[in-house]
Amino acid sequence: MPLQAEPAARAIAKPGESVEIAPGVHWIGALDPTLRTFDIILRTANGTTYNSYMVRGTDGVAIIDTVKAEFADDFFARIESVARYDEIRIIVLNHLEPDHTGALPELMRRAPQAKLYISTRATAMLKALLKPKEDKGPLAFETVGTGDEVSLGDRTLRFLHTPFLHWPDTQCTYLVEEGVLFSGDVFGCHYCDTRLLNDRCGDFRFAFDYYYAHIMRPFKTHVMDALKLIEPLPLKTIAPTHGPILRDRPRRYITRYRELSTASFADKIGNEERSLIIFYMSAYGSTARMAEAICAGAEEQPGLRVSLYDLEGGETQPFVDLIESADALALGSPTINGDAVKPIWDLLSSLAVIDLKGKLGAAFGSYGWTGEAVRMIEDRMRGLKMRVPVAGLRVKLIPTDEELDECRAFGRDIASAIASGEKGRVIDFAELG
Numbered sequence: 103m104p105l106q107a108e109p110a111a112r113a114i115a116k117p118g119e120s121v122e123i124a125p126g127v128h129w130i131g132a133l134d135p136t137l138r139t140f141d142i143i144l145r146t147a148n149g150t151t152y153n154s155y156m157v158r159g160t161d162g163v164a165i166i167d168t169v170k171a172e173f174a175d176d177f178f179a180r181i182e183s184v185a186r187y188d189e190i191r192i193i194v195l196n197h198l199e200p201d202h203t204g205a206l207p208e209l210m211r212r213a214p215q216a217k218l219y220i221s222t223r224a225t226a227m228l229k230a231l232l233k234p235k236e237d238k239g240p241l242a243f244e245t246v247g248t249g250d251e252v253s254l255g256d257r258t259l260r261f262l263h264t265p266f267l268h269w270p271d272t273q274c275t276y277l278v279e280e281g282v283l284f285s286g287d288v289f290g291c292h293y294c295d296t297r298l299l300n301d302r303c304g305d306f307r308f309a310f311d312y313y314y315a316h317i318m319r320p321f322k323t324h325v326m327d328a329l330k331l332i333e334p335l336p337l338k339t340i341a342p343t344h345g346p347i348l349r350d351r352p353r354r355y356i357t358r359y360r361e362l363s364t365a366s367f368a369d370k371i372g373n374e375e376r377s378l379i380i381f382y383m384s385a386y387g388s389t390a391r392m393a394e395a396i397c398a399g400a401e402e403q404p405g406l407r408v409s410l411y412d413l414e415g416g417e418t419q420p421f422v423d424l425i426e427s428a429d430a431l432a433l434g435s436p437t438i439n440g441d442a443v444k445p446i447w448d449l450l451s452s453l454a455v456i457d458l459k460g461k462l463g464a465a466f467g468s469y470g471w472t473g474e475a476v477r478m479i480e481d482r483m484r485g486l487k488m489r490v491p492v493a494g495l496r497v498k499l500i501p502t503d504e505e506l507d508e509c510r511a512f513g514r515d516i517a518s519a520i521a522s523g524e525k526g527r528v529i530d531f532a533e534l535g
């Protein structure tokens with residue numbers, strides 16, 4: 103049974119109408135059902151929504167987040183169906199991503215008396231976003247952190263500092279009296295359904311997990327910190343900025359986030375040993391022979407599990423979990439037209455969702471005349487904040503017996519670098535903020 107069966111039981115998002123999702127709390131967002139690719143990297147099956155909310159108290163109105171600029175007309179029409187602009191005292195921005203701040207400048211023009219509430223980390227971003235003009239006076243905004251509150255008379259908005267979910271400036275906002283958590287992109291997903299509510303719309307579980315995997319996964323440790331703040335809250339509804347509003351058993355989604363954030367592959371299967379994974383591509387077999395010799399050399403190190411994969415025709419996606427729990431990654435590519443081959447780049451780009459900082463990287467490959475691939479792979483590894491302690495190994499055309507000995511030595515050197523490094527890495531996002 104839904105906890106919040108009324109008043110939204112029969113709600114459906116219609117043009118120009120808001121939807122009441124809890125007493126005095128209205129959805130005033132926008133639907134984008136034809137979208138199929140979001141932020142270049144994400145696919146969506148049936149579009150997305152830009153959820154924005156209005157809270158009415160005895161002492162005025164608050165707007166929580168806005169919508170993407172192209173959908174501003176829908177947003178303003180929905181506001182006008184439930185409030186006058188001169189009633190708006192508070193505008194909360196849970197993070198400043200353009201899909202939730204596109205309509206902000208126009209909202210500020212229509213409701214100039216309203217004050218903005220943002221996290222401290224959002225200050226510089228807000229100024230960059232709005233480019234305040236000296237002659238128009240200072241921006242009316244206040245920075246807030248965990249536990250800070252703002253009152254609407256009989257309604258209280260309390261803020262939770264939840265940085266990096268998934269922007270540095272992310273915060274969540276909790277409506278104390280109704281137990282509604284306005285969670286920003288946290289617990290959101292790209293799924294568009296006019297029925298809006300999780301117990302009424304279609305099955306979106308795949309979209310929920312997919313969104314987590316691509317958007318929240320890089321910030322697992324921050325997800326865990328945020329859950330510590332969110333879990334103790336009495337909750338009736340989670341109101342995210344994308345996808346269904348989670349009013350039916352909202353705690354299921356918190357539990358799911360905890361599951362997805364705690365269980366790394368290594369945690370699930372146990373990983374006492376250190377691990378090196380070698381991936382390679384080879385057109386004529388030379389880089390393959392190097393890879394086998396490197397594998398043999400590395401295997402001489404006790405307590406090191408070495409895996410060897412030919413990327414030919416293979417998918418890179420299944421390897422992402424494996425790489426996340428490995429200590430080191432060695433990539434082998436021949437130089438083809440002055441570059442490493444595409445599957446190697448595909449593998450490297452698929453790793454953007456995991457934290458590679460401090461993980462050990464090494465590169466090798468056969469070449470004919472210029473041999474750029476190895477250096478390029480090493481540069482990319484460093485760009486991903488991996489350590490590259492052993493200089494890359496190149497062999498001209500077919501490796502000789504002596505060169506295969508060098509490959510074995512290269513494998514041993516990688517193994518010793520793994521053995522001397524510390525297992526387990528500390529994720530430090532401070533420099534990003």
Ligand SMILES: Cc1cc2nc3c(=O)[nH]c(=O)nc-3n(C[C@H](O)[C@H](O)[C@H](O)COP(=O)(O)O)c2cc1C
Nearest residue numbers: 384385386387388389436439440469470471472473
């Ligand atoms: C289409 C093609 C383009 C190539 N381009 C380069 C190149 O730009 N620079 C270079 O050093 N070698 C180049 N080579 C030579 C390969 O790197 C060399 O044959 C290497 O030994 C192949 O390694 P493999 O047996 O692991 O495939 C090229 C080879 C082919 C077939």
